[in-house]
Amino acid sequence: MTVKVIPLADLRYASRMPHIPAQFQPVTGLLSDTLARPLRDLRISVTDRCNFRCSYCMPSEVFNKDYAFLPQSSLLSFEEITRLARLFVAQGVEKIRLTGGEPLLRKNLEVLIEMLARLQTPSGKPLDITLTTNASLLAKKAQSLKDAGLQRVTVSLDGLDDAVFRRMNDVNFPVADVLRGIEVAQKVGLAPIKINMVVKRGTNDAEILPMASYFRNTGVVLRFIEYMDVGATNGWRMDEVLPSQQVVERISQAFELSAIDANYSGETAQRWRYADGAGEIGVISSVTQAFCSDCNRARLSTEGKLFLCLFASQGHDLRTLLRGNYADEQITAAIGHIWQARSDRYSELRAALPADTSPLGDSQKRVEMSYIGG
Numbered sequence: 059m060t061v062k063v064i065p066l067a068d069l070r071y072a073s074r075m076p077h078i079p080a081q082f083q084p085v086t087g088l089l090s091d092t093l094a095r096p097l098r099d100l101r102i103s104v105t106d107r108c109n110f111r112c113s114y115c116m117p118s119e120v121f122n123k124d125y126a127f128l129p130q131s132s133l134l135s136f137e138e139i140t141r142l143a144r145l146f147v148a149q150g151v152e153k154i155r156l157t158g159g160e161p162l163l164r165k166n167l168e169v170l171i172e173m174l175a176r177l178q179t180p181s182g183k184p185l186d187i188t189l190t191t192n193a194s195l196l197a198k199k200a201q202s203l204k205d206a207g208l209q210r211v212t213v214s215l216d217g218l219d220d221a222v223f224r225r226m227n228d229v230n231f232p233v234a235d236v237l238r239g240i241e242v243a244q245k246v247g248l249a250p251i252k253i254n255m256v257v258k259r260g261t262n263d264a265e266i267l268p269m270a271s272y273f274r275n276t277g278v279v280l281r282f283i284e285y286m287d288v289g290a291t292n293g294w295r296m297d298e299v300l301p302s303q304q305v306v307e308r309i310s311q312a313f314e315l316s317a318i319d320a321n322y323s324g325e326t327a328q329r330w331r332y333a334d335g336a337g338e339i340g341v342i343s344s345v346t347q348a349f350c351s352d353c354n355r356a357r358l359s360t361e362g363k364l365f366l367c368l369f370a371s372q373g374h375d376l377r378t379l380l381r382g383n384y385a386d387e388q389i390t391a392a393i394g395h396i397w398q399a400r401s402d403r404y405s406e407l408r409a410a411l412p413a414d415t416s417p418l419g420d421s422q423k424r425v426e427m428s429y430i431g432g
């Protein structure tokens with residue numbers, strides 16, 4: 059008899075119980091990690107499920123009907139997410155991005171957005187709240203998201219050619235429905251819209267120019283992302299990465315571009331403007347030009363584990379604190395302690411190694427992007 063072992067989703071990744079310092083430091087919003095990086099951006103994964111199976115993120119051979127997604131009881135409730143968000147904001151977070159998995163699959167997400175939209179920074183400013191989505195449900199939900207207080211959206215779209223797009227999402231989803239979602243989002247004012255295109259050499263790089271042409275003069279900011287070695291299942295290879303520099307070169311052959319400054323410190327994209335005034339594009343060179351030195355992002359997984367880097371293999375179990383009898387002051391102090399000890403800079407370390415080797419070695423399992431949130 060063969061016995062099938064289904065891993066307990068809750069125990070899939072190692073996690074640590076956070077340390078609660080005996081003495082609390084004053085909460086100033088000015089935390090700094092071991093590399094002098096502040097805490098400003100919190101990405102919250104609201105579900106580990108998705109209706110797409112993009113090969114670079116949730117390959118269908120792994121994320122199939124036998125895959126153990128998290129049970130409902132593991133997910134942080136909206137109240138738990140909002141409580142944590144409030145404590146993170148006290149510690150310096152100014153921007154919250156909802157992600158996943160596909161965040162629009164989380165039931166009543168608008169209610170969470172309303173709750174988060176009521177939070178303010180210590181100086182009384184509203185938070186910058188955004189969401190990253192594959193846009194499959196955006197046409198239906200854009201208005202209610204806007205009404206709930208969402209300011210803008212980032213849409214993932216890997217090509218305009220319907221056959222290429224269907225192959226990349228691997229669930230035969232038509233590109234026309236995503237384009238319609240973008241249009242509706244623009245109409246209801248979820249702007250400025252950003253589009254993320256993950257470029258995989260030999261798979262969708264022929265879509266770079268058509269995408270650039272389509273979004274010129276629309277107010278939409280198109281950003282090209284280098285295919286990254288996140289997770290442990292996508293079979294990443296360096297030769298499938300198209301360096302951003304080549305993306306810029308290809309676009310410049312058709313339209314003149316000039317470099318422009320970052321909007322703010324810690325911005326992941328390098329910006330370029332069309333010389334004829336048709337708008338701007340961005341490139342995110344996570345592989346060829348690591349930007350760890352000003353990475354101010356923390357990630358909260360669907361089940362409440364805090365990750366300090368996209369490539370981490372271990373999280374800090376904040377849910378245990380939430381569901382235990384811990385006061386806000388204790389959880390805030392634990393967050394401060396974790397951030398102050400942070401030294402992660404995976405992409406910089408990887409860049410210094412030979413191609414296709416990992417700074418973590420082979421023994422440590424990196425978390426999947428769909429679990430931790432992009």
Ligand code: SAM
Pocket residue numbers: 108114115157158159160161190191192212213214254255256283284285286287288292427428431432
């Ligand atoms: N489902 C939503 C979506 O696709 O927009 C949100 C979650 S998804 C994990 C967040 C972002 O991560 C997307 O823009 C996606 O393209 C990007 N992403 C996923 N896997 C990636 C990889 N291997 N390399 C680069 N970007 C990746």
Ligand code: SF4
Pocket residue numbers: 108109110111112115116158159160192214428
């Ligand atoms: Fe789903 Fe987004 Fe991952 Fe694609 S990138 S599989 S849409 S979570």
Ligand code: SF4
Pocket residue numbers: 349350353355366367368369402403404405406
């Ligand atoms: Fe930040 Fe880690 Fe990415 Fe470096 S590798 S930019 S530390 S998430």
